[in-house]
Amino acid sequence: MNKATQYILFVIVLVALSILSITIGSSELSAIDILSGKISYESTEWTIIRHLRLPRTLTTIGIGALLSLSGCIMQGLFRNPLVEPYTMGLSGGAVLGVAVTFCLGLQISFGIPALIISALLGGLLTMFVVLTIRRAIKCDINSMLLIGIMISFATSSITTLLMSLTTHENLSQIISWSIGSMDSASEEMAIFIVASALVATFASAFLGNIINALSLGATEAQHIGINSQKMIIILFVVATLMAAVSVAAVGVVAFVGMIIPHIIRRIAGHDHRYILPLAAMGGSSFMLLCDIAARTIIYPRELPSGVITGICGCIMFIYLTSRQRNEHN
């Protein structure tokens, strides 16, 4: 299958899943009814589409793209298919930020924006700690991965400590934040997330060449004229920002950043100029599919999307790994 066909197929799947996401729910509304304007602007159906399903669908698309791009960049950078924002401790840092906010009661004075800002700061602070330790001990990029994993354990332990000291109301809020869910998607959030995802997709397409060079190794990249040390930091900061924005918006959604780049590489090869936009579309499609399942499986209740991505991602990863092993044998 050539590149153009792959792009077209990914776009078709993404558009089809977006339409499905908008039409499926408490009452199935046909896409034709929506597009032909048969639904009155005053009706409950219109309120549901306009204020709930559309923002949710757009947010899901954006979050999927951001997480997948972040994972794809990190995997290229570390030359390790197990790297994603979650394993690097960025998601853990964001949850720690939220836990601190709840424990200090800042959400009482400043509301939901306090939670979003604290999650963002938590993720960025974790990145800063990883980079500072790397600089202090002058380690290579593989050791940087180990530092990330250790920081992840540390943030997780501190979050658990805070959870054991706080009230049960705060405890349930922290737990629900640590399992990503799209039910808090609003129109403002959807606009911000989609804009971030678009900027990230275009920016990462320009970074594709550099990631390709760094995939050969930092020294090899240096030999072809790339300032490896500087570019590693820039790419790490870009990937962190993408992950931190998504965690700040909807909580921790595990596995998207790991499994989607992995699948895309198997389908489309290892050229990052080409696979980064595909990873964005693939991540969005996977997130949409998981979100549709999350809100329909046990209707009228809802599952957090993070639960579905975790289960699906784990099964898919084991399947792909076993298949890869069989192919090698």
Next chain:
Amino acid sequence: MAQEARCTDAANKIIERERFIVDSITTKTRRSIGKMLFQVGSRPLFAVTKDYYLNEVITRVGCTNICADVAGGCSKEFVVRMKPDFIILTTMGGLATEEEMEWHKLIKNAHCLIVDENEAGCPTPTFYRKTLEKIANFVNNQ
């Protein structure tokens, strides 16, 4: 508890006083005033169901609980479809104000009231009466 603390008489007096007020609120209340959502948690949306003692508050003020038969959490879409006339929110650790704004946007004619989560969630006779009184006044004034 009163027996253990040897103050049964004082406790009985409190219970009688609160029961009298609760009964008077219940008899004053018109039947079938409207549909109500009593939200006790956000992310995920968690509402009072028929198994909660707060469900009795909803029926005592003459409303129907839209989440009576829902087990645990429910979706916003479900609530919008049910079109509640009244939405009672506990403070939910400071997140109630944002939730209230969201509900006003989603359900134009809904009336929202925020109640203290420590009072509403504490099943003592006095707190039960206070919560009931507050909600009854709110419902009857709309």
